[in-house]
Amino acid sequence: MAIMVTRSSMPEFDEYIEEIRSIWDNHWLTNMGPKHKEFQAVLKDYLGVEKLDLFTNGHMAIELTLQAMNLQGEVITTPFTFASTTHAIVRNGLEPVFCDIDPYNYTMDVEKLESLITDKTCAILPVHVYGNVCNIEEIDRIAEKYNLKVIYDAAHTFGETYKGKGIGTYGDASCFSFHATKVFNSIEGGAVSFKSERLGKVLYNLKNFGIHGPEEVSAVGANAKMNEFCAAMGLCNLRHLDEEIEKRRRVVERYTERLEKTAGIQLNSVQPDVKPNYAYFPAVFEEKEFGSTRNEVYSKLAENDIIARKYFYPLTNTFSAFNGKYDVFKTPAALHVAKRVLTLPLYADLPLEDVDRICDVILSCKK
Ligand SMILES: *Cc1c(COP(=O)(O)O)cnc(C)c1O
Numbered sequence: 485m486a487i488m489v490t491r492s493s494m495p496e497f498d499e500y501i502e503e504i505r506s507i508w509d510n511h512w513l514t515n516m517g518p519k520h521k522e523f524q525a526v527l528k529d530y531l532g533v534e535k536l537d538l539f540t541n542g543h544m545a546i547e548l549t550l551q552a553m554n555l556q557g558e559v560i561t562t563p564f565t566f567a568s569t570t571h572a573i574v575r576n577g578l579e580p581v582f583c584d585i586d587p588y589n590y591t592m593d594v595e596k597l598e599s600l601i602t603d604k605t606c607a608i609l610p611v612h613v614y615g616n617v618c619n620i621e622e623i624d625r626i627a628e629k630y631n632l633k634v635i636y637d638a639a640h641t642f643g644e645t646y647k648g649k650g651i652g653t654y655g656d657a658s659c660f661s662f663h664a665t666k667v668f669n670s671i672e673g674g675a676v677s678f679k680s681e682r683l684g685k686v687l688y689n690l691k692n693f694g695i696h697g698p699e700e701v702s703a704v705g706a707n708a709k710m711n712e713f714c715a716a717m718g719l720c721n722l723r724h725l726d727e728e729i730e731k732r733r734r735v736v737e738r739y740t741e742r743l744e745k746t747a748g749i750q751l752n753s754v755q756p757d758v759k760p761n762y763a764y765f766p767a768v769f770e771e772k773e774f775g776s777t778r779n780e781v782y783s784k785l786a787e788n789d790i791i792a793r794k795y796f797y798p799l800t801n802t803f804s805a806f807n808g809k810y811d812v813f814k815t816p817a818a819l820h821v822a823k824r825v826l827t828l829p830l831y832a833d834l835p836l837e838d839v840d841r842i843c844d845v846i847l848s849c850k851k
Pocket of ligand 1: 541542543544565566568569611637639640661662663672673674
């Protein structure tokens with residue numbers, strides 16, 4: 485059987501059935517029912533944040549957070565991310581300005597950040613890529629100096645802490661994704677943790693049509709609510725998350741042991757002060773030292789029924805949707821990594837024998 489890049493975590497069938505039994509009693513399927521309330525409370529606790537709201541998915545969490553801040557002008561972000569981050573900016577009528585990435589941890593290169601700020605800049609939207617935490621102190625310092633909002637795309641950092649505090653406590657807001665493919669899933673789902681009570685009210689309006697009572701609609705909003713079945717899945721999966729992360733750790737350590745001594749493969753390392761979640765295992769293949777290109781490794785793995793992903797390739801600033809509007813040569817480190825990176829299969833139940841087989845195929849490409 486093929487080894488896929490990921491495999492969604494699911495609770496035991498009976499555990500989920502038990503969790504959704506009460507939905508058959510109360511017929512409350514969506515609109516902030518008991519499961520939504522419970523999931524929201526449990527998540528605040530798990531993430532160590534004071535204020536958090538749930539959304540139908542991670543993308544709407546980002547898009548509506550930008551909208552709730554009522555921003556205008558330019559948002560500094562990076563192109564080394566999932567389509568969602570850039571689309572959320574553009575769909576709000578804002579202009580993305582692409583900052584290059586650090587070539588080792590793939591997050592925003594803060595050395596290049598300040599020079600991109602203009603009098604139109606209103607916010608910074610950095611991404612904690614692969615679970616690697618951005619340079620929070622420097623981003624904070626610059627944001628404060630220029631009075632900019634900071635919204636973290638925290639889709640990859642569920643459950644992580646930085647300097648002992650939940651990752652969602654940093655910036656003005658942090659947006660999480662609970663999509664099926666993420667470390668933690670609620671089938672589809674997302675959340676925003678935020679600092680300002682006022683922002684929370686605007687976000688709530690945006691996710692529920694601005695409805696505040698049977699006869700009271702006080703804002704113009706959309707619909708981005710999480711339903712009860714997704715909240716129930718989240719409740720079940722959260723119970724097993726620590727154990728799943730521990731199993732992921734073993735997979736990551738095996739990959740690291742097998743691949744770290746090979747010239748031409750750059751691996752990801754756990755950062756100081758970070759409690760990691762082992763969300764992804766990116767490997768960057770430098771063809772000059774390794775002897776084979778990323779695409780050759782990708783094809784060799786595919787021949788062996790092993791499905792890795794070129795994640796993130798292409799860069800968002802090269803999407804055909806943007807018709808060549810952005811100059812990709814302004815983000816050379818991102819371009820370099822995007823051409824050479826593969827994320828290798830990684831999920832809690834990936835057997836270590838399979839990790840060994842994957843590593844054998846990769847090492848057979850070494851010349
Ligand atoms: C998954 C993801 C999103 C979007 O989340 P969805 O829940 O799929 O809408 C946004 N940003 C990044 C970096 C992601 O990986």
